[in-house]
Amino acid sequence: MLKWIAVAAGVLLLAAGMVPLAIIWIESRQARQAGGMEPHVASAQPARRGAVVVYFSRSGNTALAARHIANRLDADLHALEVPEYALGLRGLAHSALDADARRNDPARLRGIRPRTLDLRPFDTVWLGSPVWFYSPAPPIWAFVEHNRFDGQRVVLFNTYNSNIGDDQIAAFKARVMARGAASFEHRALLRGRMTRQIGPDEMLRRIDADWLAGDAVRAPLTARTPAPAAP
Incomplete structure (x- = not known):
């Protein structure tokens, strides 16, 4: 009997150890896949700075969404x-521990780079983040x-795997409004569970259809007319 209990315990420990390894493998694959897609194209009208996108991303999904926006x-x-x-394993551990700690102590935030940006020239600020422990990841809280955001429209956008806490979005909105924003909107996209995204x-x-339908957008990269060749 004790032998089978020991075997069962060993199997459970092995399975528990495989979970973070599976997450790391999936995140690394996503980063490779998304990293080469849709590079950011500098504004065609640099004098017209209507919007700015600020984001944090680990596995590349939010980064891809940010570049697209x-x-x-x-x-x-x-x-x-x-x-x-x-x-990697260390980064996964740090992110999980910090996300859990921030829910219990909102002031507990790790340093970010850059810490501040001059947002004054922009009418709209898009803030992007994955969702950890049902909340936007700590770096985007730190940025806020x-x-x-004096007099600006602020749009939070999240990609996520399972759920978002409405209380966390309400708390995020409260912080943004306390920092001077004129309005707050939230865009969220459920990608699905880790193995079925x-x-x-x-x-x-979906971002084009659900997030950007009310905003003035330029043509997708593949639909733009190439610039004429220099004479």
Whole structure:
């Protein structure tokens, strides 16, 4: 009897150890897949700075969404970096621990780079983040704490695997409004469970249909007319 209990315990421990390894493998594959898609194209009208997209991403899904939004809105693009959250076991552990800690202590936020940006030239600020523990990831909370959004429209966008806590979005909105925003909107896209997620092309199609329908957008990259060759 004790032998079978020991065997069962060993199997459970092995299975528990395989879960983070599977997550790391999936995240790395997603990063490779999304990383080469739709590079950001600088604004065709640099003097007209209507929108800016600021985002944090680990596995590349939110980064791809951010690049797509920036390209479609002819917007500036800025990535937030947190070296401690890099892909791999250590980054996965740090991200999980910090996300859980922030829910219990909202002031507990790790440093981000860049910490501040000059957002004054923009009418609309898009803030992008994955969802960890039913909440936007800590780096986007940190960005809100260190920046002002006076008189601006702020749009939070999230890609996620399972659920988002309405209380967390309400708390995020409250912080954004306290930092001077004129309005707040939320865009969310459920990609599905880790092993059954929609592909990146379908994600971008849904972003166009569900997130950008009310915004003035420029043509997709594949539909743009190439610039004439120099004489």
